[in-house]
Amino acid sequence: MTSIGTGYDLSVSTYSPDGRIFQVEYAQKAVDNSGTAIGLRVKDGVVLAVEKIKHSRLLVPESNRRIMTAAKHVGIVSAGWMSDTRHLVKRAREESRNYHDTYKRDVPAKILAERMGMYKQVYTLYSAVRPFGVGTIMASYDADGPQLYMVEPSGQYFGYHGCAAGKGKQVAKTEIEKLKLSEMTVREAIKEAARIIYSAHDETKDKLFELELSWVCEESGRKHQRVPKELIEEAIQYAERALDEDDDEMDDDEE
Amino acid sequence: MDAIKIQLPHTVQPRAENANDGAVSRTMQPIVTGTSVVAFKYKDGIMMAADTLASYGSLARFRSEKRLMAVGDNTLVGVSGDLSDFQYMQHVLEDLETRELCMDDDQTLGTKSVYKYISNIMYNRRTKVDPLWNSYVVAGLDHDEKFLGFVDLYGTRYQSPTIATGFGAHLAQPILRKRVEGREDEIEEEEALAILDDCMRVLFYRDARSFNKLRRAKVTAQGVEISEPYSLETNWDFAESIVGYGG
Numbered sequence: 080m081t082s083i084g085t086g087y088d089l090s091v092s093t094y095s096p097d098g099r100i101f102q103v104e105y106a107q108k109a110v111d112n113s114g115t116a117i118g119l120r121v122k123d124g125v126v127l128a129v130e131k132i133k134h135s136r137l138l139v140p141e142s143n144r145r146i147m148t149a150a151k152h153v154g155i156v157s158a159g160w161m162s163d164t165r166h167l168v169k170r171a172r173e174e175s176r177n178y179h180d181t182y183k184r185d186v187p188a189k190i191l192a193e194r195m196g197m198y199k200q201v202y203t204l205y206s207a208v209r210p211f212g213v214g215t216i217m218a219s220y221d222a223d224g225p226q227l228y229m230v231e232p233s234g235q236y237f238g239y240h241g242c243a244a245g246k247g248k249q250v251a252k253t254e255i256e257k258l259k260l261s262e263m264t265v266r267e268a269i270k271e272a273a274r275i276i277y278s279a280h281d282e283t284k285d286k287l288f289e290l291e292l293s294w295v296c297e298e299s300g301r302k303h304q305r306v307p308k309e310l311i312e313e314a315i316q317y318a319e320r321a322l323d324e325d326d327d328e329m330d331d332d333e334e
Numbered sequence: 335m336d337a338i339k340i341q342l343p344h345t346v347q348p349r350a351e352n353a354n355d356g357a358v359s360r361t362m363q364p365i366v367t368g369t370s371v372v373a374f375k376y377k378d379g380i381m382m383a384a385d386t387l388a389s390y391g392s393l394a395r396f397r398s399e400k401r402l403m404a405v406g407d408n409t410l411v412g413v414s415g416d417l418s419d420f421q422y423m424q425h426v427l428e429d430l431e432t433r434e435l436c437m438d439d440d441q442t443l444g445t446k447s448v449y450k451y452i453s454n455i456m457y458n459r460r461t462k463v464d465p466l467w468n469s470y471v472v473a474g475l476d477h478d479e480k481f482l483g484f485v486d487l488y489g490t491r492y493q494s495p496t497i498a499t500g501f502g503a504h505l506a507q508p509i510l511r512k513r514v515e516g517r518e519d520e521i522e523e524e525e526a527l528a529i530l531d532d533c534m535r536v537l538f539y540r541d542a543r544s545f546n547k548l549r550r551a552k553v554t555a556q557g558v559e560i561s562e563p564y565s566l567e568t569n570w571d572f573a574e575s576i577v578g579y580g581g
Contacts, residue, residue, distance in 0.1 A: 148436045172436060176429060183425070302435075 090206040102210060103203050106159075106232035109212030113158035114288065115247035115279040116145070118216040119255065119272055120227035120240050124265040124296020125218035126306075127156040128272035130247065130280050133287040146293045146305075150175035152185050152220050154293050154303035158245035159213035159232075167215055170198055188219035188226035192236045200234025214244035218293070220301040247279025254278060265296040269306055273314035274321045290315060360464040364416035366390050368401045369543045370502030371412035371471045372533045374510050375480045375495045375518040376526035379554035380473035382412045383530050385538075386563050387545035394545065402551045404558040406431060406443035408474050410551050411452070414499045415468035415487070423466060426455065445474025445481045449491070457489025469499040474553050480518070498533070501541040506533035523552075535566050 082088045088101030095101060114130040129145045145164075146156045149171035157164040174194045178186035195215060202210045215230040229244065230236040240260045243251035254275045263271070269292055276290055292306040292314065306314075366388050373382035388396035401420070402412050405427050413420045430451060434443045449472040459465045465487040472483045483493045495518045496510035513529050514521065521529070530550055538544045546568065551560040 144438065148438055151432055151435055176432070179429075179432075180425070305438075 091203050091208070091210060092206040100203065103233050106210040106212045107214075110159040110214040110232060110244055111246065111248070113214075113245040114145075114285070115243060115245040115251055115276060116156045116158040116214070116216055117243040117251050117255065117272060117275055118156065118218055118227045118229070118239065118241065119258070119260060119263075119268045120218075120225050121260050121263040121265055121268045123225070124220060124268075124294055124298070125154075125225045125227050126265055126268040126272050126296075127154050127216060127218050127291075127293045128269075128276050129156050129158075129291045130245070130276045131289045131291050132285045133289060136287065140289065144291065146291050148303050149191070149217070150179075150186060151302050152295060153188070153191060154218045154295055155215060156218075156291075156293070157213045157215045158248075159211070163211045163213045164215070167195065167198070167211060167213060171195055171217075185221060187221045187223070188217060188228055189238070191219070192217060192228035192230060192238075195230045196234045196236040198234075199230060199232060203233060216242060216244060218295050218303065220295040220303075225295065243275075243279075246281065246284075247276075250279040251275050265294050265298060266310075269294065269310060270314045270317045273311075273318040277315075277318040277322055278325070290318075360462075361416075361419075361467060364419075364467040366395060366417045367543070368399065368414045368417055368420070369541055370498060370500040370506065370537055371401065371414050371469070372498045372502050372506045372510070372530065372537070373412060373471045373473055373482060374497070374514045374526075374529070375482055376514070376521040376523065377519055378523060379475055379552055380410065380480060380482050381526045381530050381550065381552050382410055382471060382473055383534050383548055383550040384412050384414070385534070385545040385548040387543070387547070388417050389543045392542070397545065397547065398563065400549065400560075402549055402560050403427070404560065405448050406434070407557055408476075408553060409443065409445040409448045410473045410553045410558050410560075411448070412471040412473070412499075412551075413468050416466070419466040419468050423452070423455070423468065423470075427452075445472065445476040448472060448474070449481070449483045449485070453485040453489055453491045456485050456487060460488045471497050471499060474558075475555060478555070501544070502533070502537055505536050505540055509533050509536065526552075531566055535568065538566065538568065 082101040087093055087095035091102040114132040116129040119126045127146050131145050146154060147168045149155050149168055155168050155171060174191060175186040199211050202208050210232045217228045219226045227239045228236055229239060229242045241255035258271055273290055280288055292311050294306050295303040368388055371384045384401040386398050387394055388399040403424060405411055452470050456466060467487055470485045474481050482497055483491060484497045485491045496514050498506040534548055538546050546565050547563045549561050549563055
């Protein structure tokens, strides 16, 4: 990396001569090392999925959850440091509660994304702090329908039809782009999400992983919750079948 | 000679008679109020009813207010007394629900917990001599066990198979004693509805702060169900025979 040794990456309050803030870029690197997280916004809801990499077989299944609930109608999955993530989710809960206390209305996704963006941005200003090593994907169902936002360590945020962060984000983004998200239902989207996480998983690097899936949709009463077990099983079967078919095709090509 | 009147500049006001010298006064009376809530256990769970009127003193100010609310999946809360205090409590309970949801621990909010939570808030506020001016009726199924409890503005609480608040404690409670108590596990839904309507009818006849537009609700194993507003059949023929002050 060209930034090393130049002295321009020692503080978040120092620009490099070509206008970059290296500490923020390093934070982005922390995000890129994480297990893949994706969000799909479809016509009747939003689906979040994540490849939760497990460092040990001794972990209790379904523990150390990576998808969390920030408000009744808001789900958050992030890629990056989990300790930072928990802090940000705590903040998101405070923001949504604060909004509800003031306006007696569920916080709109855009406003929550904005506030989370502002919060992260502040940590790119002072030499005494470090930026958050987290890419935050937020799924919500508000008055304007299903919403999907991603907030980067820099504080930038965008609304998406589909987004991905973490190790497999390139693979995942290519796969998401092939989908017709605006015509899809959440029921279909959970299957595709599972397939994308499975195909983005790199067995040579990480052996153990668990798929986590959640949704906010009409079917869940516009509430963020885990996808029911049967549906996850179904989605995993679909994902594995799709992967096998891919492998077969590759074998055929070789012959 | 006329007495000389000194006109003080408007910024210097004589101390008002009722200046409180730093003393704080709290809610001294409820303002916009809801009247009775009636509730009792029956075979499948708990039934509850309350009318939709919010009175401003003796004025029938708002006529379609909801005084029954669901908390979590299997708890029903009914309220009488000051409705702005109830709105505050509603807000607090919604926050509680959200916090419980965020835990994501496969646990749900139980009726007994909601009951204790409300009664703690009520007792805490009375201890500050700033009570929430309400009576709450909390009903639900907690681990298949029927639960019906009452909390008032002092934080006093009791559980009973039949509960009626406000005027209902005088007018509906005797009916419930006679027709429900001892038979909680026998009363079918149809009979329960009849008892509830009879209580509410008596209340409408005699309680001048009541209204013939009401909701009823039930908690059963299927969860909480709150009805749309409906009205009762009434018959005022008897009024013809009443003569004098008592009429």
